[in-house]
Amino acid sequence: MRLKRKDILAIEELTKDEIELILSTAESFKEVSEREIKKVPTLRGRTIINLFYEPSTRTRTSFEIAAKRMSADAINISTSSSSVVKGETLKDTARNLEAMNPDCIVLRHPSSGAPEMLARLVRCSVINAGDGSHEHPSQALLDLLTVKERFGRIAGLKIAIAGDIAHSRVARSNIHGFAKLGAEVSIAGPPTMMPSEIEKMGCKMFYKVEDAIRDAHVIMVLRIQLERQKTGLFPTAREYSKLFALDSKKLEHAAKDVVILHPGPINRGIEISSDVADGKYSLILEQVKNGVAVRMALFYLLMGGSRE
Amino acid sequence: MNRLLIKGGRVIDPASGIDGLFDVYAVGGKIAAVKPYEPSAFSLQPNDWTVIDAAGLVICPGFIDMHTHLREPGYEYKETVQTGAMAAAAGGFTSVACMANTNPVNDNASVTRYILKKAQEEGIVNVFPVGAISSGLKGETLAEIGELKEAGCIAISDDGRPIVSSGLMRLALEYAKPFNLPVISHCEDAWLAIDGVMNEGFISTKLGLKGIPNAKEDIMVARDIALAELTGGRLHIAHISTKGAVQLVRNAKQNGLNVTAEVTPHHFTLTDEAVIGYNTNAKMNPPLRTKKDIDAIKTGLQDGTIDAIATDHAPQNSDEKDVEFDKAANGIVGLETALPLSLRLVAEGVMSFNTLIEKLSTNPAKLLGLDSKGSLKVGADADITIVDLNKEWVVDAKELKSKSRNTPFDGWKMKGRVVKTIVSGKVVYEE
Amino acid sequence: MKKKHIMDAKGIERALTRIAHEIIEKNKGVEDIVILGIPTRGVHIARRLSHIFKTIEGAALPVGSVDATLYRDDIGMKEVQPALKRTDIPVPIDNKKVIIVDDVLFTGRTIRAAMNVIIDFGRPANIQLAVLIDRGHRELPIRADYVGKNAPTSMQEKVKVHLKETDGVDEVVVEE
Numbered sequence A: 001m002r003l004k005r006k007d008i009l010a011i012e013e014l015t016k017d018e019i020e021l022i023l024s025t026a027e028s029f030k031e032v033s034e035r036e037i038k039k040v041p042t043l044r045g046r047t048i049i050n051l052f053y054e055p056s057t058r059t060r061t062s063f064e065i066a067a068k069r070m071s072a073d074a075i076n077i078s079t080s081s082s083s084v085v086k087g088e089t090l091k092d093t094a095r096n097l098e099a100m101n102p103d104c105i106v107l108r109h110p111s112s113g114a115p116e117m118l119a120r121l122v123r124c125s126v127i128n129a130g131d132g133s134h135e136h137p138s139q140a141l142l143d144l145l146t147v148k149e150r151f152g153r154i155a156g157l158k159i160a161i162a163g164d165i166a167h168s169r170v171a172r173s174n175i176h177g178f179a180k181l182g183a184e185v186s187i188a189g190p191p192t193m194m195p196s197e198i199e200k201m202g203c204k205m206f207y208k209v210e211d212a213i214r215d216a217h218v219i220m221v222l223r224i225q226l227e228r229q230k231t232g233l234f235p236t237a238r239e240y241s242k243l244f245a246l247d248s249k250k251l252e253h254a255a256k257d258v259v260i261l262h263p264g265p266i267n268r269g270i271e272i273s274s275d276v277a278d279g280k281y282s283l284i285l286e287q288v289k290n291g292v293a294v295r296m297a298l299f300y301l302l303m304g305g306s307r308e
Numbered sequence B: 001m002n003r004l005l006i007k008g009g010r011v012i013d014p015a016s017g018i019d020g021l022f023d024v025y026a027v028g029g030k031i032a033a034v035k036p037y038e039p040s041a042f043s044l045q046p047n048d049w050t051v052i053d054a055a056g057l058v059i060c061p062g063f064i065d066m067h068t069h070l071r072e073p074g075y076e077y078k079e080t081v082q083t084g085a086m087a088a089a090a091g092g093f094t095s096v097a098c099m100a101n102t103n104p105v106n107d108n109a110s111v112t113r114y115i116l117k118k119a120q121e122e123g124i125v126n127v128f129p130v131g132a133i134s135s136g137l138k139g140e141t142l143a144e145i146g147e148l149k150e151a152g153c154i155a156i157s158d159d160g161r162p163i164v165s166s167g168l169m170r171l172a173l174e175y176a177k178p179f180n181l182p183v184i185s186h187c188e189d190a191w192l193a194i195d196g197v198m199n200e201g202f203i204s205t206k207l208g209l210k211g212i213p214n215a216k217e218d219i220m221v222a223r224d225i226a227l228a229e230l231t232g233g234r235l236h237i238a239h240i241s242t243k244g245a246v247q248l249v250r251n252a253k254q255n256g257l258n259v260t261a262e263v264t265p266h267h268f269t270l271t272d273e274a275v276i277g278y279n280t281n282a283k284m285n286p287p288l289r290t291k292k293d294i295d296a297i298k299t300g301l302q303d304g305t306i307d308a309i310a311t312d313h314a315p316q317n318s319d320e321k322d323v324e325f326d327k328a329a330n331g332i333v334g335l336e337t338a339l340p341l342s343l344r345l346v347a348e349g350v351m352s353f354n355t356l357i358e359k360l361s362t363n364p365a366k367l368l369g370l371d372s373k374g375s376l377k378v379g380a381d382a383d384i385t386i387v388d389l390n391k392e393w394v395v396d397a398k399e400l401k402s403k404s405r406n407t408p409f410d411g412w413k414m415k416g417r418v419v420k421t422i423v424s425g426k427v428v429y430e431e
Numbered sequence C: 001m002k003k004k005h006i007m008d009a010k011g012i013e014r015a016l017t018r019i020a021h022e023i024i025e026k027n028k029g030v031e032d033i034v035i036l037g038i039p040t041r042g043v044h045i046a047r048r049l050s051h052i053f054k055t056i057e058g059a060a061l062p063v064g065s066v067d068a069t070l071y072r073d074d075i076g077m078k079e080v081q082p083a084l085k086r087t088d089i090p091v092p093i094d095n096k097k098v099i100i101v102d103d104v105l106f107t108g109r110t111i112r113a114a115m116n117v118i119i120d121f122g123r124p125a126n127i128q129l130a131v132l133i134d135r136g137h138r139e140l141p142i143r144a145d146y147v148g149k150n151a152p153t154s155m156q157e158k159v160k161v162h163l164k165e166t167d168g169v170d171e172v173v174v175e176e
C-alpha cells in the first residue's frame, strides 16, 4: 500500500486504506520524535512553505517542527507578516510561490476550497491545514491516531462530537475519518449549529449532549467561537454552557473509560467545565505529540516518492 | 431595400400556428410572405434577392432573451453591447433585454439612450433596455419610470438585488401600470442566509460553504404575488429556481393574477452537485438547486406556469472567477448555450420543439410587449433564427463570442446549433 | 524466469552457526554486543543469531531493528515512497559493539544509511556487519565482517532470501 496523491486536501477523499497507511507511518515517526537526535535526513534539500492566512500558532508550529525533524527547509508566510500575501490574490500568490520551487505548501485559509484551488495552480504538493468550514485533515488524523493508541482500535468505538458542527472543519474531517474506520459517530449541539443534511455524512444527530455521549468512548468538544453569539446562533454564553457544555454530570452518561479530545484553545466554563477539562480524561499531550508525527508522515508520504 | 428568401426549411411559428415546409420571403426587414415550399422558386437566383437554402433546417422566429446583462456602461471589461450582441446572435437571439445594473445604473433616460445609441452603432441584434425600479438600485425611491419608458425601456427591474421594502415594491407595481411595463423581480429575502454562496443542502454541508435555502426565494415570490394581487400590477418573476416558487406562480396564475415567470437553462440543467470541486462557474444567484427543483421546473415549463426561457447571461471577468469560491462573482454566460441546453428538454420529452419556440420567442415578445416580434406573420419584423437540430458540437469556452468565458458547460457535447441568425432581414450570424 | 537454489535450510543454519562462532572469536566473547537487524529479514536473521548465541554462550544478546528508510539516498527518486519499518534500539549503544545484520549485501547503500541511523542514536565502540549473502557489486567502500556465502551474480539477477518467519521456507534463490 502506497500513497499516490499529490495533495492532502480532505479526509473525505481518502480511502480507509490510505488513512490506515498514514496512521501506521505516523506511528513510525513517533519513534523518531523520541530519539536523542530527533532529526532524520529524509527530506534534506526539500522546501516546505507554511502559508497561513489565519493565525494558528499550534497548527503552524506542529507543521514546522515536523518539517524540521525531517531536515526540510520550512518557510513560514503569514498574512500578517508578509507583503507577498497582502492584497494579492491567491492565484498570484500561488504563482509567486511556485517560482520559489517549493516541494510542498501547507495552506491554512478562511475560505472553504482554497487548498483545492491552490492545488490546481501549483505543481508541488498541497496540504490543507484547515480551510473555512470545510476540512482540517491533519487534525482528524492526529485525533484518529490518539484514539487508536488509547483503545487499540477505531472500529466499533462510539465517538461523540459536541458543539458548533456547522462552522467546524474539525468536525467534518473527524466525522469522515472515524466513520471510514468503522466507528459510530454521534454529534450534538443546538439545532442552529447543525448544518443541513449532516446525517448523510454518516453520523447520528442529537440536540442533547447527554444523548450523543451515551456510552461514548471518545468525546470531542469543539471550541465555541464567542463571536457567533452576535449572529444569534445561541442566545447567551451562559445559556450555552448550561445546556450544552460538557460537565461532570453529563459525563456520567459516557463509557467508564471515556477520553476527551479538544482541538483548540479551551473556553473554560463555556463548552467544557473546568473540572472536566482538568480531569483525567484529557489526551492533550498525546494529541500534540501525534500531531507532529502525523504531519511528518504526510510530508514523507507526499514527498518520499517521485510521482513521475 | 433588402430582399431575402429562405427556401425549403421546416418553418415553425407557434404565433401563426405554422409547422411545415415553407418558403419565407422578407422584404425591407419585414416578413413579406410565407408560402408553401416551391422547389422551383427563384431557381435562377435573381440578383436583387438573397436566397438561403434551408433544406433540412428549421426556421423559427428569432429568439428573444428577456434577461441579459450586457455590462455596458461601466463594466466593458466583462462585456460590451457589441460583444454581447455578437454572443446573442451566435446563440440565435435576435433581441435581448438588458438589465439595469450597469454603472451608471440605467435609472434615467440618458443612460437608456446611451445604450440604445451603442446598440444602433455596434449591436448586431435588437437591444431593449430594462430600466431600474429604484433610483441607483438602492431600493429607496422609484426611478423615473415614465421617462425610462419614453426613452425606450420595455420593463423595469432592480435585478441583481431584491426590492427589500414591500412598500417600494407595491409602489413600483402600481406606478408601472399605466406604462404597461412589467416589473421583473429578482426574488430573494434579504435577511435570510445573508452570506450564503450556494444551495443549502448536503453538498453545501460537505463543502463547508454557506447555504442558501429555497425559502430565501419562496418568501419573496410569495410576497411579490401578494403585492401583485393587491395592486393588480404586472409581475414577472426572474430566474425561478425552486419547487416552491413554481408552485406559488402556478397558484397565482390559477387565481387569475397577472404573474409570469422565466427560468434559465442552467437552472433546469445543473444541480448543486456542479459546485463540487469549488467550481466558481457553478456559482450564481439564485444558486443551482436540486433534482426535485429541476423536476418541478420541468413540470412548470410543461403546464405553462413558466412562460419563458431566459439566459440571465452574466459575463464575469476571469479575475472575478479565478478566486476562492466564497469570493467569486455570481453568474455565467448563457446566450450561446441556451438553445442546445433547451433542446435537451425536447429530447427528454419535456416539451415539443414548438413549445420551446414559444418559450424562447413567442412568449417573451408578448411579455415585453414587442408586438412586431416573436412571430413570422406577414408584416412582422424579419428576425429569424435558422437551426440545425441534428448538428453535434462541443462547447469550447475559448471560442465564445462573449467577452467573458465563465461557463460551466465548457467541453459539453451538444446537439442542435444555430446556423444563421437574421435580424431585420439581414444575416448577422453564420455558423 | 530461471531460478537457481544456492542455499537450503541446512545451509542457512550452518552459515549462521559459523557466523556466530566468528563473532565470538573476533570479539573474544559476546560482552557488550548489540545485534541490530535491518527489516524485514535482517531482523529475523538477527534473532536467529541471538538464539544461537544463547545456546553457545548461555546468554541472550539484545536484539533490535534499524530501519534505514529515512536515511536512504534515493528518497523522492523512486515512483512511490518506500514503506517505513520499525526502528527499535533496545539498549543505549554508547561504547557497545553493534553488529548490523542483513540478508543480502549488494551496493552497500542500505548499510551506509543504517550506520547513519545508529550513529544518531549514540557512539558505539565499533560497528560490524554480518550478512547471509554477499552478492558483490558494491557502490560504496563497505565490506562485511561476517559472510554466510559469497554469491557472485550479474546485475540482472535477483538474489532472494526466503525465511520461515516471512516466507514459510528457508532457502536462497537466484532469479534471472
Ligand SMILES: [Zn+2]
Pocket: B159, B160, B161, B186, B238, B239, B285, B286
Ligand atoms: Zn437576478
Ligand SMILES: [Zn+2]
Pocket: B067, B069, B099, B159, B160, B312, B314
Ligand atoms: Zn440577472
